[in-house]
Amino acid sequence: MRVTLIFMCGIVGYVGEEPALPFMMDGLKRLEYRGYDSAGIAVVENGAIEIVKKAGKLEVLEKALVGHESTGTCGIGHTRWATHGGPNDANAHPHTDCSGRIAIIHNGIIENFLELRDRLREDGHELRSETDTEAIAHLIESEMVGNLTAAVRKALAQVTGAFSIAVVSADEPGLVVAAKRTSPLIVGVGAGGTMLASDPTALLPITREMVHILDDQVVEIRADGYRITTLEGADAEGQAITVEGDLVAVEKGGYDDFMLKEIYEQPAAVRDTLRGRTHDGGRIVMDELRLNERDVRNIDKVFVVACGTAFHAGLVAKYAIEHWTRLPVEIEIASEFRYRDPILDRDTLVVAVSQSGETIDTLEAVRHAREQHAKILTVSNTVGSSIPRESDGVLYMRAGPEIGVAATKTFTTQITALEILALWLAQVRGSLYAKECAEIVEEMHRLPELIRRALECRPAVKRIADDIASCRDVLFIGRHVGYPSALEGALKLKEISYLHAEGYAAGELKHGPIALIEEGVPVIAIANRCHVYEKVISNIQEVKARGANVIAVVTEGDTEAARHADSVIEVPETENELLAPIVTAVPLQLLAYEVAKVRGNDVDQPRNLAKSVTVE
Ligand code: F6R
Numbered sequence: 001m002r003v004t005l006i007f008m009c010g011i012v013g014y015v016g017e018e019p020a021l022p023f024m025m026d027g028l029k030r031l032e033y034r035g036y037d038s039a040g041i042a043v044v045e046n047g048a049i050e051i052v053k054k055a056g057k058l059e060v061l062e063k064a065l066v067g068h069e070s071t072g073t074c075g076i077g078h079t080r081w082a083t084h085g086g087p088n089d090a091n092a093h094p095h096t097d098c099s100g101r102i103a104i105i106h107n108g109i110i111e112n113f114l115e116l117r118d119r120l121r122e123d124g125h126e127l128r129s130e131t132d133t134e135a136i137a138h139l140i141e142s143e144m145v146g147n148l149t150a151a152v153r154k155a156l157a158q159v160t161g162a163f164s165i166a167v168v169s170a171d172e173p174g175l176v177v178a179a180k181r182t183s184p185l186i187v188g189v190g191a192g193g194t195m196l197a198s199d200p201t202a203l204l205p206i207t208r209e210m211v212h213i214l215d216d217q218v219v220e221i222r223a224d225g226y227r228i229t230t231l232e233g234a235d236a237e238g239q240a241i242t243v244e245g246d247l248v249a250v251e252k253g254g255y256d257d258f259m260l261k262e263i264y265e266q267p268a269a270v271r272d273t274l275r276g277r278t279h280d281g282g283r284i285v286m287d288e289l290r291l292n293e294r295d296v297r298n299i300d301k302v303f304v305v306a307c308g309t310a311f312h313a314g315l316v317a318k319y320a321i322e323h324w325t326r327l328p329v330e331i332e333i334a335s336e337f338r339y340r341d342p343i344l345d346r347d348t349l350v351v352a353v354s355q356s357g358e359t360i361d362t363l364e365a366v367r368h369a370r371e372q373h374a375k376i377l378t379v380s381n382t383v384g385s386s387i388p389r390e391s392d393g394v395l396y397m398r399a400g401p402e403i404g405v406a407a408t409k410t411f412t413t414q415i416t417a418l419e420i421l422a423l424w425l426a427q428v429r430g431s432l433y434a435k436e437c438a439e440i441v442e443e444m445h446r447l448p449e450l451i452r453r454a455l456e457c458r459p460a461v462k463r464i465a466d467d468i469a470s471c472r473d474v475l476f477i478g479r480h481v482g483y484p485s486a487l488e489g490a491l492k493l494k495e496i497s498y499l500h501a502e503g504y505a506a507g508e509l510k511h512g513p514i515a516l517i518e519e520g521v522p523v524i525a526i527a528n529r530c531h532v533y534e535k536v537i538s539n540i541q542e543v544k545a546r547g548a549n550v551i552a553v554v555t556e557g558d559t560e561a562a563r564h565a566d567s568v569i570e571v572p573e574t575e576n577e578l579l580a581p582i583v584t585a586v587p588l589q590l591l592a593y594e595v596a597k598v599r600g601n602d603v604d605q606p607r608n609l610a611k612s613v614t615v616e
Pocket residue numbers: 307308309310311353354355356357358359362405406407408491495611612613
């Protein structure tokens with residue numbers, strides 16, 4: 001079975017006859033390949049809960065546990081990929097209630113956590129971290145009249161969002177209560193006990209026979225097995241799976257490479273980017289931005305600074321911010337920004353885009369902008385990284401860790417986050433009617449499904465990849481937001497296939513690059529239905545007349561474009577064309593992937609490239 005799961009955090013739980021700690025640490029180590037920012041464990045022992053948690057890699061936690069005699073046979077463990085609150089000891093999981101007798105770990109995003117935290121504080125609870133998770137520990141405490149399972153059910157009834165949680169109580173040793181909505185949760189029984197985890201890899205040492213807990217189910221694990229019920233308490237069943245293959249194959253969730261897995265994670269990743277940021281009626285909620293609305297209304301110019309793929313996402317954002325807010329936007333490659341003396345002041349908004357949050361060129365651009373008193377807002381995937389720390393506000397993409405060096409899900413979630421930001425600016429500045437904003441937001445929520453459908457183009461892409469894998473040059477062309485899509489398509493192909501590829505604004509082709517066209521040169525045209533569609537068709541005809549092999553990315557069912565191209569790849573239509581790059585990215589990523597595979601390249605670690613570029 002192929003599993004597409006997206007993990008923000010890794011969770012494990014164990015109840016058995018032997019000490020829980022070695023099982024949990026082994027499980028956490030098996031989850032570590034995804035890279036984490038903090039880790040922690042809780043063991044129920046001698047009528048109390050002992051917690052050790054540390055910011056940093058798992059080895060920091062391991063060091064803290066040296067000499068630690070732990071005999072408790074029931075516990076939970078966590079590796080964190082921060083989404084709310086920076087990566088420090090206090091925000092590391094497990095979190096406890098006020099009494100310290102309930103401990104919880106969580107993977108996912110609680111959407112109504114601000115409201116829950118306010119209410120809990122009013123009721124006298126003392127919250128010690130900035131996380132969304134801690135609120136659930138206190139909710140369970142306030143619902144604790146009967147047993148732990150009943151309190152967990154009542155607490156979860158008040159929670160919206162995505163979660164897989166595991167909870168222990170000092171008063172009920174020998175029991176871990178876990179529950180799931182959206183985020184993955186798996187249970188397995190071995191010779192020495194029962195384990196749960198967010199990822200099958202963590203359970204491999206005890207069993208290959210596992211059960212996926214389904215949405216809105218609760219599972220109680222004990223030394224002799226587990227019991228699944230619904231959130232309401234009725235008996236239920238999960239979905240049994242047998243995990244095959246070696247550890248590396250399991251880490252890749254059944255995909256051949258991390259890059260492919262991450263391409264397929266995009267529906268879930270984009271959904272997580274949007275989660276909790278829009279209200280019914282289309283209002284954008286940006287509590288996390290820390291920019292005051294008066295300052296936002298005074299902004300008179302926007303700069304977007306970024307590198308590589310993030311720059312291409314930023315170029316889409318330029319079109320969106322200008323169209324929706326009517327603010328002038330300049331986009332600049334971060335490594336060039338500070339060397340050309342850009343004109344900035346306190347009414348300038350600089351939007352830095354960096355999935356890693358560590359790219360030195362982007363960081364230096366931000367520092368330069370700060371010196372000129374501009375307001376800095378960062379879109380990043382890495383909580384607590386350097387660029388967000390030096391910014392006035394930050395919007396996290398929540399794409400989960402990306403292991404493939406070539407950016408895929410971080411590209412589409414960057415655009416999603418930037419477009420949400422653009423709509424928020426428009427909302428604060430009153431440049432869009434509420435109804436218009438609501439329509440766009442509604443369509444944004446359809447994006448995960450549109451991406452899922454776009455992924456169905458893989459067989460068509462594979463056939464085309466076989467054809468172009470032996471070519472010398474490949475050109476990508478597009479207009480309007482099809483232009484950044486073309487740039488990104490070319491970059492992806494270059495990075496992992498090592499073919500020479502260039503992206504051009506389709507109208508610019510005749511000003512020089514058209515000289516490159518000769519018989520059979522592949523030209524990938526972004527030709528989905530939009531206000532410049534006819535123009536792109538004309539550009540296709542220009543290259544076709546000179547012998548190009550035209551592959552057009554078109555809107556589903558478009559027979560007109562198909563008449564002019566040699567082959568077509570269909571993608572679903574977005575009514576708002578500014579959202580189209582999020583969908584058209586999919587066939588371009590798959591094309592780069594398939595060409596690289598035909599050429600026998602290592603797609604996850606292409607030569608000469610690093611995931612985070614921290615040298616100028
Ligand atoms: C391309 C790629 C790079 C990065 C660039 C910026 O696949 O990954 O072009 O986009 O190095 O990285 P971040 O977003 O971390 O600043």
